[in-house]
Structure formats: C-alpha cells, structure tokens
Amino acid sequence: MEEASLTKAYQESVHPLYEYVSRRCGGDRSLAEDVVQEAWLRAVVAWEKKGFPETPIAWLKTVAGNLLRNYYRRTPPISLEALPPDWEGRIQSGGNRGDAPDHAATVSWGLARLRPSQARILEAFHFDGKKVSEIASEYRLSERAVEGRLRRARLKLRKQLEPVVGKRGGLS
Amino acid sequence: MSQDHKPTPEFVSNLEWQIRTAHKRGNRFSEPTRLKNGGFMKISVLVLASALMGAGGVVVKDGVQDLRAQEVLITQVEGQLRLAALQLEIARNQLEEMETMFRVGAVQEQAIREARVQSRHAEAQYMKLSLDLEEIRSSGHEPENDLSAPLVDGRDFVAERLVFDQMVAAERITAARAQFERNEELVNVGVIRAEDLADARLALREAENQLMGVNEKTALRQRFLGGDMAPEDAMREYEISETEQQIQLLRQSMEGAITRFRSVEERVGLGVLHENERTKARLQLMQIEAQLELLEVKLVTLRGGTPQAPG
Numbered sequence: 001m002e003e004a005s006l007t008k009a010y011q012e013s014v015h016p017l018y019e020y021v022s023r024r025c026g027g028d029r030s031l032a033e034d035v036v037q038e039a040w041l042r043a044v045v046a047w048e049k050k051g052f053p054e055t056p057i058a059w060l061k062t063v064a065g066n067l068l069r070n071y072y073r074r075t076p077p078i079s080l081e082a083l084p085p086d087w088e089g090r091i092q093s094g095g096n097r098g099d100a101p102d103h104a105a106t107v108s109w110g111l112a113r114l115r116p117s118q119a120r121i122l123e124a125f126h127f128d129g130k131k132v133s134e135i136a137s138e139y140r141l142s143e144r145a146v147e148g149r150l151r152r153a154r155l156k157l158r159k160q161l162e163p164v165v166g167k168r169g170g171l172s
Numbered sequence: 173m174s175q176d177h178k179p180t181p182e183f184v185s186n187l188e189w190q191i192r193t194a195h196k197r198g199n200r201f202s203e204p205t206r207l208k209n210g211g212f213m214k215i216s217v218l219v220l221a222s223a224l225m226g227a228g229g230v231v232v233k234d235g236v237q238d239l240r241a242q243e244v245l246i247t248q249v250e251g252q253l254r255l256a257a258l259q260l261e262i263a264r265n266q267l268e269e270m271e272t273m274f275r276v277g278a279v280q281e282q283a284i285r286e287a288r289v290q291s292r293h294a295e296a297q298y299m300k301l302s303l304d305l306e307e308i309r310s311s312g313h314e315p316e317n318d319l320s321a322p323l324v325d326g327r328d329f330v331a332e333r334l335v336f337d338q339m340v341a342a343e344r345i346t347a348a349r350a351q352f353e354r355n356e357e358l359v360n361v362g363v364i365r366a367e368d369l370a371d372a373r374l375a376l377r378e379a380e381n382q383l384m385g386v387n388e389k390t391a392l393r394q395r396f397l398g399g400d401m402a403p404e405d406a407m408r409e410y411e412i413s414e415t416e417q418q419i420q421l422l423r424q425s426m427e428g429a430i431t432r433f434r435s436v437e438e439r440v441g442l443g444v445l446h447e448n449e450r451t452k453a454r455l456q457l458m459q460i461e462a463q464l465e466l467l468e469v470k471l472v473t474l475r476g477g478t479p480q481a482p483g
Contacts, residue, residue, distance in 0.1 A: 006191065006192070007192065010187075010188055014179060014184055014188075015179065015184075019178065022177035022178075023177055027176075032179075036179070037187055037190070040187060040191055041191070044191055048195070
C-alpha cells in the first residue's frame with residue numbers, strides 16, 4: 001500500500017468520517033476524536049494485510065459505527081428526566097441531531113440494543129438527517145414502508161430506554 | 173461541546189502524522205490500544221505512538237549522517253513531544269483541581285504549590301523537547317547538551333534549555349520556602365517537633381542547591397563560549413561544583429540525622445519508642461556517612477589529587 005494513496009484516502013475521508021461519528025455522539029469531541037483515531041489506526045493495519053477497500057469511507061464508517069455501538073453498550077444512560085421534554089418528538093422530526101452528548105449517549109445506548117437494521121434506519125433519519133424519500137431510495141423500499149419501520153424502531157427504542165431509566169408522565 | 177461536527181485542524185494534522193508513522197513502521201502492532209472497559213482515551217493513541225518510538229525511548233547514537241536517520245530522529249522526538257503535551261495538560265488540570273479544592277477547604281495551600289511545581293516541570297520538559305526538535309532540524313544531528321557543545325547556526329540551545337531548568341528550580345524554591353516558613357510557625361506553637369522542621373529546611377536547601385547548580389552551569393557555559401575555558405575543563409568544573417554542593421547538602425542532612433538519632437535515643441530510654449527505631453535512625457546516619465565519604469573521594473579525584481583510602 002503506497003503512502004501517497006493512504007494519505008489521499010485519509011484527506012478525503014477524515015471530515016465526513018468525523019461528522020458521521022460526531023453526530024452519533026452528540027458532538028462529544030473527545031469521544032469523536034478517539035473513535036476516528038481508533039477506526040483509522042485499525043484501517044492502516046487491516047488495509048496493509050488485505051489491501052485497499054473499494055470504498056474506504058464506507059469501511060471506516062462501518063468500523064466507527066461498531067466502535068460506537070460497543071462503547072454505548074457499556075455506557076449507562078442518563079435518566080429520561082434529564083432529556084428535554086420533547087425529546088421523543090424531536091427524534092420523530094429528526095431534530096435531535098446530537099443536541100448534547102448526554103442526550104445522544106442515552107439515545108445511542110438504546111440504539112446499541114436494537115437490531116442493526118432498526119438502529120441503522122433510526123440513525124439515518126435521526127443522526128444523518130436523511131429524508132424518508134432518501135432512505136426509501138437507499139434501502140429500495142417504499143416511503144410508506146420506511147415510515148412503518150421508523151415507527152416500529154422508535155417504539156422499540158423507547159421500550160429499551162424506559163425500563164432502565166424510568167418512565168416519565170406523558171411518555172407511558 | 174462543539175455542534176459543528178467538524179474536526180479541528182490540529183486533530184486532522186496530528187492523526188495524519190500518526191497514520192503515516194504507523195504505515196512506515198508496517199504492521200508492528202496488530203491492534204491499537206484500547207482500555208479494558210471499552211472506553212476510549214486519547215492516551216491509547218499516544219501510548220501506541222510512544223510504542224512506535226520504542227518504550228525506552230530508543231535514541232539514535234552519535235553520527236546520524238543521512239536524511240533518513242534525521243527523519244527517524246525527528247519522528248521520535250515529535251512522538252515524545254506529543255506525550256509531553258499530554259503530560260503538561262494533565263499537570264495543568266491537576267493544578268486547577270487543587271486550586272478548586274483549596275477554595276472549598278479540601279486541601280492545604282502546600283498542595284497547590286506542589287501542583288504548581290509539577291506543572292512548571294511539565295512545561296519545561298515540553299519546551300526542552302521543542303528545542304531538541306529545532307536543534308535536530310538545524311543540525312541534522314542528535315541534540316547535544318554538554319557544556320562544551322557547539323553553537324548550532326549561531327544559536328545556543330544548551331543555554332536555552334538551562335533557562336527552563338532555572339524556571340523549575342525557582343518554582344521549587346518558592347514552594348520549599350513557603351513550606352519551611354509554615355513549619356516554623358507550627359514549631360513555634362508546638363504543633364510539630366523541631367526535627368520535622370529539619371526536613372523542610374533540607375528540602376529548601378536542596379531546592380536552593382538545584383538553582384545554584386543551574387546558575388553554575390550557565391556561567392560555565394558562558395565562560396566556555398567566551399573562550400575562557402577548554403571543553404574538558406568546562407565539564408570538570410561543573411562536576412566539581414555539583415559534587416561540592418552535594419557534599420554540603422549531605423552534611424546538612426547528617427546534622428538532621430544526628431539530631432533525630434539523639435531524640436530517638438532519648439525516647440527509647442524513656443520507653444516511649446521501641447529499640448527498632450534507634451536501629452533505624454543509626455542506619456540512616458551510617459548511610460549518609462557512607463555517601464559523604466564516596467563524594468569526598470570523588471571530589472579529590474576530580475581535582476586531580478590522589479584519594480585516600482577511607483577509614
């Protein structure tokens with residue numbers, strides 16, 4: 001693997017990768033930097049052995065996403081009381097794009113416990129700010145199907161969070 | 173926390189350096205370091221970087237001639253610099269924490285002074301490594317820190333590094349003097365014993381000696397550069413001065429040890445302390461005496477005389 005190719009791949013991917021990670025951890029810079037570093041250092045080792053991937057950024061995002069999921073599986077969530085009152089609505093509208101690390105940590109903790117397909121669709125809508133139509137196109141589904149999956153994934157997420165962090169009036 | 177989801181330019185360039193370095197070293201390390209609890213800390217990458225440098229800080233020996241060797245040297249020092257930056261950050265955070273705890277009465281003022289000394293020390297280490305890097309880039313060689321080292325492109329890196337040593341020594345004196353004065357007050361009101369004051373006095377003398385040593389080195393360096401002194405004489409003079417100071421310090425330390433021994437003997441006689449304490453105090457005295465003898469022999473040798481057999 002040529003150093004020049006590696007450097008080029010790095011320069012092209014570092015910003016989108018960082019943004020991808022940062023959105024999923026609520027802008028927690030320390031965590032985002034660590035995850036991006038870890039993902040890239042693993043890439044250097046893996047690509048040396050197996051060669052350059054076809055789409056380096058996709059490879060890096062996959063690794064970074066797994067790292068974050070593993071991290072959040074171990075991180076205790078904050079209480080629902082600490083979330084803003086309209087947190088669920090903001091998730092629905094795609095407005096809660098990592099407003100704060102704590103909130104993102106709670107949501108990410110819950111996401112880490114969902115099936116990967118459910119977590120990915122929520123992340124695409126919630127963290128990446130994609131529209132239903134964009135997700136439908138990407139997943140080759142109808143928009144109605146995407147909306148259904150989003151609704152079921154949100155319910156599942158809520159069920160994951162409530163037993164651990166407690167219910168709040170109005171959310172039951 | 174930043175909400176713009178953009179990396180800082182510093183982070184981008186630092187990570188690029190780490191990736192290029194890791195690539196150059198090949199796959200020496202299979203997995204980046206990760207903490208057992210699954211958490212991630214910047215230190216994991218810095219530990220990897222330091223491992224790339226060699227855990228013991230492998231230094232290329234004298235005679236680095238070609239550009240590749242210079243590049244290796246620069247890479248090593250850059251790695252050490254990044255670690256030093258982290259250590260500096262830790263020391264500064266520690267100082268801030270001590271200041272906060274002092275304000276709420278959780279710690280005494282001495283804790284802040286000690287944290288300040290550590291912070292100053294970390295700053296000095298960082299600045300000295302920065303100077304090392306500049307020297308390597310200018311000279312193409314490993315940095316030289318002997319009193320007889322030549323100037324590099326007209327620049328005196330030895331003297332510049334000594335300035336930071338002076339800074340640390342001055343901070344240490346400030347802390348030691350404050351502690352000594354505090355202990356004096358406590359002795360006057362009977363809270364602590366006189367021999368406890370001796371420890372604080374010794375710490376102050378050590379700090380003062382350290383500064384004197386740095387000042388001596390600076391003066392000798394100037395004499396050497398001024399042509400007043402041959403290279404081998406500069407180092408010898410410094411060693412003589414350093415040995416004399418160590419002897420003086422040990423003699424003061426011995427006074428304290430004798431006082432302590434007498435006090436312990438008295439209390440053993442009264443049945444207040446166990447016999448073991450007297451043995452320990454005597455052992456301490458003997459150790460200081462042995463160190464003093466060795467240094468006195470060394471001093472005679474440095475001055476060109478013939479050392480007498482001890483005893």
